[in-house]
Amino acid sequence: MPTDSLGFIFLNALLINNFVLALFLGICPFLGVSAKLQTAFSMGLATTFVMVISSLCAFFINQLLVAYDIEFLRLIAYIAVIASAVQLVEMTMKRFSPALFRALGIFLPLITTNCAILGLALFQTFGDYNFTQSLAYSLGAGGGFIIAIVLMAGLRQKLELAEVPAIAEGAAMTLMIAAILSMIFMGFAGMGGGG
């Protein structure tokens, strides 16, 4: 598969360079909102939605910035777009699903400071992706985020039944699970012809 084909870009963001487990982006919600399966899945969906919107906006903004030769404003422009996209999601969710809105709590506005989203916008700029490639990349990244956070939430729910030594409870345990998950995802590195 050629490395610039849509399928490869999608799979690359989804599994091989999984945003959470291989690139360390979006660790805060990954550790913070992964206690319950249902909330974790909604968080994943909300993040994916913001990712797709901000990735598309970032694509057009970058065209504009390059056209006017003001690339040094890129970071400021991107973060402003992401903040507005999050605001949009927040308002939509408050209107249509107040229960979910309460469940996500503080982590909803914090999507703004989720590095996975800004990272996505920056990586697609560095990778010189065109419009459809950007779309595939953002969908893959969002899917990868959902996979990682749902796997983590499932494992943590099972762990509630297990006896964990007192000192390992909480964050230390979660990080150990993340280490094992990350090791599993290293197995995908062989996909796509030794990439």
Add this chain to the structure above:
Amino acid sequence: MSSLSKRKPAPNMDLFIKGIWEENPVFIMLLGMCPVLAVTNSAINAVAMGVATTFVLVCSSILISLLRHAIPKQVRIATYIIIIATFVTMVDYLIQAISLDLYNALGAFIQLIVVNCVILGRAESFASRHPVIPSVISAFGVGAGFTLALICLGSVREILGAGRLLGLPLFGDNFEPWVIMVLPPGGFLVLGCWLLLFAWLKQRRKPATHHLGEQADAH
């Protein structure tokens, strides 16, 4: 400033120490994890990242603290982010000018300082409510705590994963590097171990103080 710090040295020093130890952003508050895990595959990257973050933290704290009465409450978060993004852009170009190797090693994570929750958290919870001098001291404390944590992780990962520290070989030729430590899983693993260590120290200290309390009661 010197006369002020002479007049009441205790609270200022406390603010500084608090950031390093009691409220360490990484080990205690679990904030800003992304750069902590991503750039700590060698000690030198860890130091550079720590210094860059501290610079942004201190500069944005000064500006936000100066402007705290001028910023309307409704748009404060957006304003803070724009201020932080400005300083991060400066750091980005600065590192590029100083060392291109370092810039390539840190990659997108310099620009991602913008979304480091440590900085926004400090702006929202401290700089927006306090005068300039305490804000700067607190920012330095938190920055130092963050850098310290990065160095803790970076040096362990470099020693185990490459058999070197700051590029100097530590062991003989017979040492087989644990490559996994410089790869992503190693980051999670080493941070998990540090947290275990701190939890263990805390647990050990608790029975000791309890014991002392009993002795005092007996007297």
